[in-house]
Amino acid sequence: MPRRRDEMVPDAEFRSYYGQPVIKPPIWHEPHMPTYLYLGGLSGAASTMAAVARLSGDRRLEFSSRLIAFAGGTAGAAFLVAELGRPERFLNMLRVFKTSSPMSVGSWTLAAQGGLTAVGAASAVTGVLPLVGDAASLASGVTGTLMATYTAVLLADTAVPIWHEGRRELPFLFAGSAMASAGGMAMLTTPRAQAGPARAATVLGAAVETAAGAIMERRLGMLSEPYHSGKAGRLMRASRVLTAGGGLLAAVAGRSRALTALSGLAVTAGALCTRFAVLEAGRVSAVDPKYTVVPQRERLDAGRPASVPGR
């Protein structure tokens, strides 16, 4: 159990300025930011699923996926704009394109994703310009893979220790979660006979999310403490149960509508819990100076101070 593991790790000795934080915690609001992370992942994986479904001829599943991709991207963008300190200046996001800023790359990706999925969904619903709709939908299959993973870089590219040091696993955690989210939502909106690939995506996505989370926590060592205690710990445990449970249920969900509903809702709730847990853990990791000071002090004491080679 997580609690026992906490007790086995002795409190690291470190000095600080009256226990005050060294770095500033992320100021992103709840529920805006975690909900956006979920919706962006949902939209991204759904648009990739729509593209694959188009290529394999699964037209009913493609239809659902296109609408999910559009709805997720649009709702996500609304949350993101509401999150800004000056929402009326949201277009400044497209003022420049900066590869050094994951948020700039993400804003352009979201803009492309939003436009392409809107065209794809409009064409699917109205039947107008089917070739244009197909082309847009296939293109959003590419932007979708970036949409589902860039948010991991967004969080990792900060001084927050639990995010920055989780930079290898976060993309897989978010990609797995996005895949399970899209599979779950497609399962809920597609007749069972045509939803086989969506169920498979739910099983596989939930497995990847669970594995990536476990590997990340192990590799983070002492830094992973916020994932085991307090609010973030509770959210992470809920996410584990919901995601694993929903994923296992998806394997048999083809048998009944009740199982389909249960599985789809469970993985959706699990994916939301994951995002809220990661955001909350980041806040805790930033506010407690231990997580900033101890690894840096260890580096110095070992004679391996940080440097920026090649710049």
Place this chain on the structure above:
Amino acid sequence: MAERMGFFTDTTLCIGCKACEVACKEWNDVPDDGFVFRATSYDNTGALGADTWRHVAFIEQDSRWLMSSDVCKHCTHAACLDVCPTGALFRTEFDTVVVQSDVCNGCGYCVPACPYGVIDRRERDGRAWKCTMCYDRLRGGLEPACAKACPTKSIQFGPLEELRVRAEERVERLHAEGMTEARLYGEDPDNGVGGAGAFFLLLDEPETYGLPPDPVVTTRDLGEMWRWAGVAAFGLAGALAACFLRRS
């Protein structure tokens, strides 16, 4: 491009008068952020933030009292500037880092990116704020308000190269006088931020003053992050394709 300008804050000379904090607030019209008795020390300012661009730390120890005026480090490799999606943060001709408040849309990304916890969003107007090294005064040929107001020359302003030489000499003199604990913080161009434009002479470990002992610009590892994200993105496409192939 003009010469790179910087701050050398010699904390052995600081008397904790907070003239720097006041001068900064006055000149830059920085709003009041309250006086809070924190019951830990004489520090009633707390930390650097959107409305605090100079912060005097008070550290009471057994036989001495350490005081230090903290400020934005104006890093050579500045994470806040790197991650800013709008280009609101820019590098000036003095090699300092400044926010253009008419461009900032308050996304808040710079806030957790700073390895020193300097920049913050002012919730009243929704934008990010921090020390500008008095960009307007520099352009007018004046020194920053804090350095001007400092009565003990604890805050020294000038060309960064000159300050580095002066600081080395100061440390040597202090060591000769028996203060062997004196050390420079942030001046090394080979450190994790490529050298700070505002560096310090400290008498104890940096973390005692609330400073990170070995900060790193987060974007140093950005290439690695995108590579892993790329692998995950390809994996996602492949895994979804596999879901359709398995059946039928």
